[in-house]
Amino acid sequence: MKLIFALLQQMSVFLVIAYLFSKSPAFRPLTGETLRARHKLLLYFIFSGFSILGTYFGLPVQDAIANTRAIGAVLAGLIGGPLLGTAVGLTGGLHRFALGGFTAFSCGVSTTAEGLFGGLVHLWLMRRGQPEQVFSPKIAFAATFAAEAMQMAIILLLARPFADAVALVQVIAAPMMLANAAGAALFMSIMRDQKSMYDKFGVIFSGRALKIAERTLGILDKGFKPATAAGEVARIIHQETGVGAVAITDRDKVLAYVGLGADHHQPGTPIASELTRRAIEENRVIFADGVHEHYTCTRAADCPLGSALVVPLRLDNEVIGTIKLYEPKRKLFLNLNRTLGEGIARLLSEQLLRSRYEEQKRLLVTSELKLVQAQVNPHFLFNALNTIIAVLRKDADQARELLLHLSNFFRKNLKRSGDLATLEEELDHVNAYLGIERVRFEDRLRVEMAVEPALLPLKIPTFTLQPIVENAIKHGISGMLEPGVVRITGRIEGEKAVIEVEDNAGAYCEELKSGGLGMNIVDRRIRNLYGDRFGLAVSCRAGEWTRVAVTVPWAGGE
């Protein structure tokens, strides 16, 4: 009984060491999923140390040592496999052998066997597909209990004289089996808790990072240009990280500041901090931890901030600004927040890069569009004027009407630089155009229009319809001797609105299909705006018809 208390007592010392170990960086490798050779070597030294300590802490009993040596060997085997287990067992065993006594040899052998046994249990668990059970305290208890029982058997087998061995085993068997098994189980439980804490820590960390990513998404669509964007992002980071203050700067001045000291860190003021200037100049992360290096506010003597992390925001490897996280003097700057801060900066850089890309894409489309708009077909203009001059001789009223159409057409062409217009406005533009063409072509052009009235308020990109109708006339109808028909229809198909322009010429399929005649840009604008499910579809039968269908989202007339 006394012996079992003694063993439990030394086990407690052991557990304290185990606890310290679990808090030390040496524990890190165990938190990963797989162990590398380097980590196994480290574990070998640690568990061998445990094993040897177990012997030293042991109590001399009848020229032998009641001990907790088995814990190190069995756990090494359990965690690292047979090789590590055997290596640790052998080391602990050799050490024990060197100390002498009548059980020296049998103990040496049995410790090695115990390590190997732990390793075999490890293998068995792996085969059964239960690697997480390796860290189970129950398994550790059972394995150590069994290993100690095996040790007793080995002592009986190998230690001579046999009578002494029997006497010894009678005394130590129960205490050692119990103490070692309990010790191993508790040790394992400490390690498991620590491991799961690391996991939880990781979950919290990635949770926060993801939340920031999610919340900032979209804000930077247009870069930091909108005055509110930087402030919004700073506010979100401040909320999610819980640091003392967050600032965002460009290369020269503070764009946004949220948190402690906001009274004297005003957005719009030039960068005052030496740390920030260094981060920008040297294009690297600057960290003033508040212990070795202090953050000192240059603006106000009573500024509560004491530590700061300055991470450059990069765009194409060029620093365009910084993001700064501060903590007050009385608070430690968490490592977690440091890593998080650097991650956030990377995230924002990515978003800014994307926004710049989007901006360039948009500019490209806009400038192409301007070009198309500027290209009012001169043929159309002069023919229209010629027609009006001719009509003027016979019918002043019709000429007046034509001039109104023409001015309407040009006003629409010049004015509509905005992105979206209602279908009604688009049709107005088309009608102004057709009003003139109808007179020019006379009975060679008939226009049929059947657009669902519900569609009229639908917003579509400007300059979508008129170029399509103009193509139908310029490249289709105008080449026909027979009467030409242009049919414009608009209908709702579930979540889509389809506006179709069809002619009965069927004369310009290939040009359209290859995206020519300005159709490419119309298609790209719609896709940019609404995604690839929408856009232009061209179909035709040579000599019979050409059909261009514009598909845009329909949200039920909201």
Next chain:
Amino acid sequence: MIRALIVDDEMHAREELRLLLEETGEVEVVGSCANALEAVKAINRQRPQVLFLDIQMPVIGGFELLSMIDEEVMPHVVFVTAYDEYALKAFEEKTLDYLLKPVTPERLKKSVEKLRSALRSGAPAAYETVRLNRIPCVSANRIKLVEPQAVEYVRSELSGVHVVTPQGSFYTELTLKVLEDRTDLLRCHRQYLVNLDQVDEILLIESGLAEIRTKSGQTLPVSRRYLKILKERLNL
């Protein structure tokens, strides 16, 4: 008075130009046509001295029209267009003049003066014409464009010129001479052109005459005058 023909697919444009021309007091408009086919017909019949020709017209444009006109009846040409400066520049040397729509009376007056002096000099209107790669034919109120390679032979009758293809026989306003000059069709008789690729055999008859049997089994006469040329072409 200068006899002029207007060719433009737009009615109002034709009307306007006719009035402007008449207002000069020096031009008589003998006709106005809405397409190239009508124009060929009118030129062959009316023999105008000048053509006011729109470049952009359906199916057959102004330039192509020129290659369908017999050199003998080729009028002087004034191109009229709304906006084709590039095309016009390229053609500048080959046409008498060109006008931009809307046409101003002042500018038109200059054209008429140019025209008058050209007519006074008596130099024939000679335009460098391109080869025809399609023959406009009339088929039931539609224009049928026949590729010269698809033609078996062409026959001229009192009723006009007929282009015979495996799909049938089509009436065309183009003369045999134009077709002979600007396609690979070969003259074998005063009234016949034949596509050599479609010739199956040539049967020689006495007194220097011959007959061509086409691949589709048609028989065409070969006159003495053209047999020699035919033989040369066939390396006989």
